[in-house]
Amino acid sequence: MSVARRTGRRPGGPDTKGEILAAARVEFAERAYDGASVRGIAARAGVDPALVHHYFGTKEQLFLAAMEIPFTPSEVAAQIMSGPQPGTGERAVRTFLAIWADPVKRAPFLALLRSAMTHPGAAALLRQFARRAMLARVVARLDVPDRELRAEAAVSHLLGMALMRYVVKIEPLASASEDELVSLVGPVIQRYFDP
Amino acid sequence: MSVARRTGRRPGGPDTKGEILAAARVEFAERAYDGASVRGIAARAGVDPALVHHYFGTKEQLFLAAMEIPFTPSEVAAQIMSGPQPGTGERAVRTFLAIWADPVKRAPFLALLRSAMTHPGAAALLRQFARRAMLARVVARLDVPDRELRAEAAVSHLLGMALMRYVVKIEPLASASEDELVSLVGPVIQRYFDP
DNA sequence: CGTAGATTTCATCATATGGTGAATATTGCT
DNA sequence: AGCAATATTCACCATATGATGAAATCTACG
Incomplete structure (x- = not known):
């Protein structure tokens, strides 16, 4: 009955990792590597910044993961x-x-x-x-x-x-x-x- | 007779403003606007960061001043x-x-x-x-x-x-x-x- | 049901950044 | 010599950043 949810896993099975990746692509595309911040990416994905690090380790690795080219x-x-x-x-x-x-x-x-x-x-x-x-x-x-x-x-x-x-x-x-x-x-x- | 000079004007008549501009051009050219820091530019010019602000006000204005194109x-x-x-x-x-x-x-x-x-x-x-x-x-x-x-x-x-x-x-x-x-x-x- | 593992957030650190205002040394003019 | 203007630095502030470790919540499987 708490209005503001605190810590912990959230219900449902959302592809949070994928959402972070998508947010990262947008942010990196708009602001380049240095200009995009982990916080900004997390905010766009509706997620805590620490989660980004949890999934991808470092900003550098997140960048590499986000740069997968979308065609053959x-x-x-x-x-x-x-x-x-x-x-x-x-x-x-x-x-x-x-x-x-x-x-x-x-x-x-x-x-x-x-x-x-x-x-x-x-x-x-x-x-x-x-x-x-x-x-x-x-x-x-x-x-x-x-x-x-x-x-x-x-x-x-x-x-x-x-x-x-x-x-x-x-x-x-x-x-x-x-x-x-x-x-x-x-x-x-x-x-x-x-x- | 102090070894480490403290505050104050330094002797001689060096074109410090020009040196700051030159340093700014190099830094901006190598690291782009966001990547170049006022501190880095000051360090390259051998000068306190505050002096950069003294001469050029804001980083933005320094950038504009440094972008004067060198030909007609x-x-x-x-x-x-x-x-x-x-x-x-x-x-x-x-x-x-x-x-x-x-x-x-x-x-x-x-x-x-x-x-x-x-x-x-x-x-x-x-x-x-x-x-x-x-x-x-x-x-x-x-x-x-x-x-x-x-x-x-x-x-x-x-x-x-x-x-x-x-x-x-x-x-x-x-x-x-x-x-x-x-x-x-x-x-x-x-x-x-x-x- | 109970518990191991995965997911998510909080609180916090160390560091770097752009910027400001006061203090100090040097020059240049009279 | 004296004094105003200029050049230069010091000591801070507020803020943003990447990163970490512990805690809380949820899912899955026995």
Whole structure:
């Protein structure tokens, strides 16, 4: 009959761990690693901060757990590579933008991008992801010189676009439609896939 | 005859304010706005933290003071625009990379880029700079449709390149020579300047 | 039912941060 | 020499942060 519940386990079988993870993704995506606080994440999950530590140990480990990427790179790569070669650039831009348009899928990437600026671990994750996802799977099968450099140049453009669109929010880029960007940027990036 | 000097003005006429500014640029560039502390900046400048507040008031104002860009956009724009039109892309990349190659010139931009991720004021500065420097001066005189969007797409690529090269430090992009990047990226960006 | 284990919160620590106001030493002007 | 302005530091404050250990409540299984 107490109004304010005190300590102890709470009834029902809620996936509290999952809620903490979701809250962490949002907070990390919005404020980056350093700016997000365990307290803020706990508050968003409606939970005591100590519970976060109980489940994930340290903030660092929570970050790593929250950065699980929400799709399979092989599928994405397949999607980009399927179709006529001259359309590869456009398909790459379209696929990239589609992922970033979905807030749930975008969150880990935004978090990674924001956190990479100050957190070396996040930078390492981003580096590794760029290599694995883009380079190893997409460009590896193209017969061009300087494959790696070209792949990274292409990723540079895509990441820069995400940066300007979703972080810096410069206009008209931030409000441009996906189709508009695909037809503008696609043919340009295509040059990195051509001989 | 005291070994450890206590409070009070110190002899000589050192440009302490300037040293604080320089220290601030380095710290902000390395750790971004939130990560850089007034104490850290003061320590790097060999000065008491209170002196920083004495000169600049708040951390925010210190940041603004430290972000004075170290070159004149008009000159840069002139440099990019002078020469045959088909070489505009390469000149843009070369000019951009030259600025980023100089640690002193790079510092404010790195600071801006890093801080824009979490600090809305920094994002606004970056946005405004991208507009003023690149768009208004370089692309305005080109006779292409979607001038603004094209300009921002070009800036996206350049910023993304800086991001991958100087923050994420992905290889081989981070170690590639400027010439290599100019000849690879220049012709690609050129497409944004063509009809 | 009873108890072992899992879940959840409370209270608390040590530390770092941005910021303020008073005190002290040095310069520069007259 | 004297004195006002300036430069510089010291000693604090209030607050936020990541982290820990003990206590309380609930579920599951015998």
